[in-house]
Amino acid sequence: MSELEYDKKSPESIYEFALKLRGKCLDEVANLPPSVTNKRNRGDLGSLVEKYFFKHQPESNRGPDFAEAGLELKTTGVVRNKSGSYRAKERLVLTMINFESLASEKWVSSSFLKKCAFLLILFYQFDKEVPVHRRRFVLDPLLFRIPQEDLVIMERDWQLIRKKVQDGKAHELSEGDTFYLGACRKGSGGEKESLQRQPFSNVPAKSRAFSFKQSYVNKLIDGHLEGEVSLGVSNEISMEMATRERYAPYIGLSVSEISEILSLQKKTKNQKGFHKMLANKILFMGNQTLSELTKAGIELKTVRLRENGRPRESMSFPGFKTREIVNQEWEDSTFFERLERKFLLIVFKVDSNNVERLFKVAYWNMPYEDRVEAQRVWEETKKRSTIDSRNFPKKSESTVAHVRPKGRDGDDKELTPQGNMQVKQCFWLNSGYIARVIETL
DNA sequence: GCATGATCATGC
């Protein structure tokens, strides 16, 4: 048997080797026997890649495919939408759910975490007309460790699935139960769908598997692309490192010291957006690609804390037109689109000597349940737009978001559905909410 | 010090 061209114990080495698949299909990089190439299009591309490309045979199905590296290999289909960007063809199935053992597992030692916490994901272009071994791998492979903030959501999802099994309701499981981690049906499909025993009920339940929901896979793809666009590297971790490195020399310096170094002086005493200009200049210096990246959908926001750690201000978002919002759906709204983004928070803080300094730089994205609350505020705003555009959700009405004016001046007005002219409005994230976010960074 | 209303400075 020939030597492997990579080190099975090293995730990096496996990843490097996987790079050979970029832009290729399995047919072009591996010798496939006729039994594979003769098949029209069905078959599990994942196992084929593992067997014929990696020449690897997992010892067991219980742990990750590459046991010594702790790395699970996955292939998943993507398609291009009208605007040309890649979207997940479907959910990414991770591992079968064993109802018997799940019921007695703990999250931290769960078989799910053991198998799936660290993944190498290969994306191929899906086309039902093309046999699996001819489907082309697009995007870079993604070496992905589920980030802590996502694990929080996934644990909740996992607990909910487990609870249903413990309650003898495995047959009632639904993908809609959960946020990131779905219990999807997995069996032979069709009429003779495979049924399984469940420990706390005599009702047979459909076989199910843990999966990343389609929307979560899309999130992965988006984060992945941001990384590629910016640095030609392939994972979010590198992206974060690059940003951190860029800001690191300035952390702890005062605003005036930073503006000195960057030769960027305030033109007037009250120059709005000056901190943002500083933040931008640090990020863009010497590297145009990083600026491209922020345009690609990262939301750079500055937060200025008082000495007591409270933000001076709430965080504003683009304005909306009352006459448009009344005919809009949440998921088509600008506010929704912005809140789904990854934020790069540049935090300044006033110290005990009353000197404002660069305090912290961190990526953040809004947790699901907070987006649900933001949606509630948005829906309420939509409703009130049709009834009385003078009365929008105030800060006191939500822990997350509110609506307030945003105009050039008192004459910057728009026509409301009620037919009167009113100063333009926009959505804000509450300063109190921002304070809590900063604490968790 | 905070909630709310009002507006500034910038870049495209």
Place this chain on the structure above:
DNA sequence: GCATGATCATGC
């Protein structure tokens, strides 16, 4: 000229 991110101003 206008949208945008951010900040100022006021009143309690």
